[in-house]
Amino acid sequence: MTATIQNPILPGFNPDPSIVRVGDDYYVATSTFEWYPGVQIHHSRDLKNWRLVARPLTRAQQLDMRGDPDSGGVWAPDLSYADGLFWLIYTDVKRRDGAWKDTHNYLVTAPAIDGPWSDAIRLNSSGFDPSLFHDEDGRKWLVNMVWNHNFGPAGQRFGGILVQEYSPGEGRLVGPVRNIYRGTDHLFTEGPHLYRRDGWYYLLTAEGGTGYDHAVTMARSKTLEGPYETDPAKHVLTAKDAPEALLQRAGHADIVETEGGEFYMVHLCSRPLEATRRLATGGPRAIHADDVRRSPLGRETAIQKLVWPKGEFPRLAHGGNSPAETVAAPALAEQPFAAPPARTDFGGPELPPAFQWLRTPEPRRLFSLTERPGFLRIFGRESPGSAFEHALVARRQTDFAYRAETEIECSPTGYQQFAGLIAWYNRFKFHYLVVTADEAGARLLTVYSCPADWPNARLSFPLAEPIRLPADGPVRLGCDVDDGELRFRYALGDGDWSGLGIVLDQSALSDEAGNGPGNNFTGAFVGMAAHDTSGAGLAADFSYFSYEAV
Template identity: 75%
Template sequence: MTTATMTMIQNPILPGFNPDPSIVRVGEDYFIATSTFEWYPGVQIHHSRDLENWRLVKRPLDRASQLDMRGDPDSGGVWAPCLTHSDGLFWLIYTDVKRRDGGFKDTHNYLVTAPSIEGPWSDPVYLNSSGFDPSLFHDEDGRKWLVNMIWDHNHVAPGDRFVGIAMQEYDPKAERLTGPIRNIYRGTPSKFTEGPHLYRRDGWYWLLTAEGGTGYDHAVTIARSKRLEGPYETDPRQHVLTAKGTEGTLQRAGHADIVETADGDFYMVHLCSRPLSLTDNRRSPLGRETAIQKLEWPAGEFPRLAHGGTAPADRVEAPKLAEHRFDPPPARTDFASPDLPLAFQWLRTPEPGRLFSLTERQGALRLFGRESPGSAFEHALIARRQTDFAFAAETQTDVEPGDYQQLAGLISWYGRDKFHYLAVSADEAGNRLLTVYSCAGDFPLARLTFPLESPIALPPTGVVRLGCDVDRADLRFRYALGDSQDWTTLPIVLDQSAISDEAGSGEGANFTGAFIGMAAHDTSGRGRPADFLSFSYEAR
């Protein structure tokens, strides 16, 4: 740690898949909670002391009583958490989305609490299922109010199904919602009104919402009222923040939250994306990231971006706080610990012992081959976020597939219809081979393809090193045998831009980001294991 004073913050502050930020300050500490969707454990919480340098410190939803996402669809699961602090506790509200496609949605909202970010985090209190993006407001009189968007499946046009922001009182002693439900704000012509956060300041209640959908028309709107239940008047400018119609680096800006520093400065954190191109297919492999903007908020007036206008800035003025850096995580993991490094997650299940073990073989991550890459139940995939446009990743695997139904290797993953997979498998006679599976998310029917002209024969036993090099939209796989062999790059280039929100059904229908990691599959049901001896990720 140093004490030099910073002047500018470079966006994004949380690169890679880190959307829907909720920020809270407790003393000198700042915490941001972001959505994790179908990835387990649920909710990422980052910590900072200077609003520029952040470190992942906790994923609090880590047991079955809090979260079980088996069967949840891709881009379902944990949406838009809200993290607040009051009465000596952290309060975390989150949604578990069980159905997200079509006119109907199943969106169950819960509350957990803890005395510190590290926990222990409580079992959940069920709140409601009337919509998503729930937020808890602690009023000055001690009363607590839940707000969330309301989903109306009877409205035909998608934007018209977002029919407003619901408010209901929460009774912390009874641990339930109580009293009438009120629709306090129906939004603006931008539609898709969601992501509400309430604040009280200068005799006003301020309601911050996201609008315009989570694609390239996304925006942040603010409204105010002298009374909690409204009516709320919308900012005459309507949007505090939007990248719509701009050509800046940060696009899809919206879904925000505001924090005040101890010195009385205001900052807004918001989601954004960085497309590879604004003139081609506008794809963002890193997914929706978190950025920060400085606000000017004079007493009794609507807030404005400190740099002017409504477009997000790449660099913003930093607060007058001492710089507080964290040691970077190691590029290489050797799996010597019995605990999975915090950078890695898996999919959906609260029973990780069914998918992997760090103790069955010393110094190895053992994956048990489970269901196919299309499974929404038991999928043995351990991965970390892609946080750079150019990177190299490598792993060493010791696996002996018995036949073609068993495979394991290195995978670039977005979802069940968007992935590139360099896998060790076998033919019907059990001879080991190396092959590539690819699914590029072509809509409406995503097809599995085999980019290699023919599989590559491998020795019957021994460690195989697998690697990939990504440079923006290009992914190249490579492999080597043992420790001393040179790498062989495969004669194919795959489209890494397909591993993005925008590929397939479009940016408004996909909400996560690219991961790179290790996987094992056994569609025979025998659970044949694969051991991974190391994994590394380095920005290029």
């Protein structure tokens, strides 16, 4: 048996967890936003050790995010199991700013967690964060928040929690739509999950927005339609009153019961950098003019043990409502997984599971693992500002300090062609070490940086002068991240590494930097990219990629 679980259980960008147990297997689905394929599903048998086993949304019929905004795309998937099937509900957000949101909700099913996953059924577009509740009588209910562009009660656009019956036989929603719960004065009521227990319907919601006031609220009713009474304690979980806690922004949760009758809650959280955490406790001023806590690893998934006495509301097992860094493990045998290797060689026909790309269901337009065997060939497409065809292949940053390296071969003919190693958050937040060329076609190494400049996306050039490169041959590119600092380096062939003598602000690659914690929802990535704004489609070949925690 394992005694404790260390949080977070899914480090790096893994928000909005939904958990389900099938026999002695546990699965957690998390949001992927604009990253393709859609939805991450991790598997565990002890609630402590997890590995990625599926990304179900792999084709255009299920998900096409070309044109989706940054932090749009797949929001808050819900994973459940009933009638011999896995049921996955998700939202594709096409518009997220301003008075209106275009949020289309879909359903796919599969007989096994690794598929095959069905074509998507369009459900509705009334709001986001949908979940599917399987009642004891076999009926199924879609539960989601409703978006009110007119401003509803309390002057906000989160209009409450809706339920409507879903008919599997007809493949559509049927019957009346009911607003069963409008939330508390903490506002921004979203992320609903329904449970049936001891003759009560328990409704779990997220409130307070997904920033530093985030919280988990519970209510209950004797009937599905309500009325629902809010837990007298109001928030089962929140870090809003514990600014000194390591785990912040705690909210958007789901509950699972183990084989032995123990209860656990998974929830999103973030871990601000130490340099910016001091703001919460009155420590020295941070290095940033905006004085906000910053979390480059994004919103992660943590777990808390609950006690849930019969007929009562659940409570955190360790007391209070603040998230714990370490929690008591369930009475299950520990089953660890082998750690993935630090180095990835591109010898197979498929992209290794750690990597994703942006938005498009047509990856062959972006990269190939077969055109030059043993290499990942990336085709230069649109600019780093594109929301359509952006040739970037990357993995999550999962550690506060890491080293990443790759080797590139490419022959740009001008300054509109560039490729290399990129530390990425979104189109307005990145640091990019590129091989490019001047107007005469001579190869150069330089850095493009866009440190949280929303909405302008103005490019900066941290190097005083580009570095001249040989006319051909491979170039190794590397970066070293330590807390809020990033340093690029390079090497020619098998030669020694050379630093560039510049330090970049890694904390800029975070939800909070630039335009507030409520407006960005992903996390930092690091990977390989190629861009060609001339339209010629420059190919860049990458022989390996390595990522190692420091």
